[in-house]
Amino acid sequence: MDSPCADLEIMLMMAECMNTIGAGATVIHFSHRGMFNTLLKELGATNLGAEILRIVDKRAKIGDEEVKKLLLELIPADAATVLRDFITPKSDNRATLRNMAALAAAEETAPYHRIQDILDAAEELGMAGVVYLDPSITRGLDYYTGIVFETFLNDLPELGSVCSGGRYDNLTGLFMKEPLSGVGASIGLDRLMAGMEELGRLEKRHSSTDVLIIMLDGVPIDYCHNIARELRRQGLAVEVYPEAKKIAVQFKYAETRDIPLVLIVGPDEKAAGTVNLKDLRSRKSYNGLDLTEAWRKVLTLMGKN
Structure with a gap:
């Protein structure tokens, strides 16, 4: 189902999953591919979307300066400045959303309202601290169409995302004629296990032999x-x-x-x-x-x- 409730349910379910298995509290960084695409259109860089997405998706690994360098190889300096401002979170989720909407001229678009609905619902559920609007989250794969997110352990954020996903409404078209909405997530098991081991949260495995x-x-x-x-x-x-x-x-x-x-x-x-x-x-x-x-x-x- 294509709804903000479905998007938020998947994100919060992943947060609850991390708690249940003993990984501890998490924060879910999320954004919307539609907002990013609207910005690219505003900058006249739609044709470079795939390359720009891949650069931005590596921001946490390569840092802002390397992102700037790579962007300048593709787009003019003024466009790179706007894009870097767009992907930088502001003082809180609402301020970040206002900045994204202003730069992309996207105040009345469906992606803007979807993010707003998710923030509203998270606040009503008392889960506002679990979701973090982070415009640099793009998920570099082309099949994402809406909300995208990555999950970080509060006690070990430098580990990177241990769970990621998003909305992929057009993906089923590769396999069937009937259009179906889809949103989901997957866990990076190797990284999660390594993080839990580092935090001392893995139970010692016991032999089945007495x-x-x-x-x-x-x-x-x-x-x-x-x-x-x-x-x-x-x-x-x-x-x-x-x-x-x-x-x-x-x-x-x-x-x-x-x-x-x-x-x-x-x-x-x-x-x-x-x-x-x-x-x-x-x-x-x-x-x-x-x-x-x-x-x-x-x-x-x-x-x-």
């Missing part, structure tokens, strides 16, 4: 697998190390994969019918347990008894 049985020379493979089978009958996820390597190598394997418990069965333990158990979380060892004691201790440590 117990690793360490293989040592002199102990038959079937003996270790019988122990594993008995533990699995108790509802535990058990892994047997596939070969008898140095014990330090097998411990490192368990620690790297965040396996909480290891059972050590050497020739002496096999002969005595016992095992040694170590909890890698607390670093506590329980040695010389008979098999029944070992099962009970493992279940207790894993909270399954």
Whole structure:
């Protein structure tokens, strides 16, 4: 649906999504491609729209001076000055909108009213602080037709946008004859994960394995697998190390994969019918347990008894 409510819903949904997954508060920088296109028409630079959009879209990465340099290679100095003024946010959202409209002669255009409606709705919802009118947001792809936005983490803005999108009303025309309105967003997962990791907001991944049985020379493979089978009958996820390597190598394997418990069965333990158990979380060892004691201790440590 082509409506300001649909545009705002997608933006606020992305902000809520970031909160829900623990990324923290965000601010959504948005603008309207229609306003930008109106400015280009006013400047007589419509034919250079694609190149100018790509330059402006890189502003956050390359800085204002580089933007100025690249624009001067395409358009006259006075036009570049107007354009740079247009893409620079002012003291607040309303002041920015007034400046955009004045420079583009767009006070009574549909893009102007769409931005105004979004700002009004955000204020009514008490979400005015979440949306930030930023005319430099253009999204360099040609298929955007209306609102465009990028999402930044408040606690790590230098990371860049972790979620972006906009309105693309003509895109479905590539695949079907029926015209359909569309607005949507996508998350930059790699960048988001990197940011959350830097902020310490990623939960530590836990292994699906409860117990690793360490293989040592002199102990038959079937003996270790019988122990594993008995533990699995108790509802535990058990892994047997596939070969008898140095014990330090097998411990490192368990620690790297965040396996909480290891059972050590050497020739002496096999002969005595016992095992040694170590909890890698607390670093506590329980040695010389008979098999029944070992099962009970493992279940207790894993909270399954």
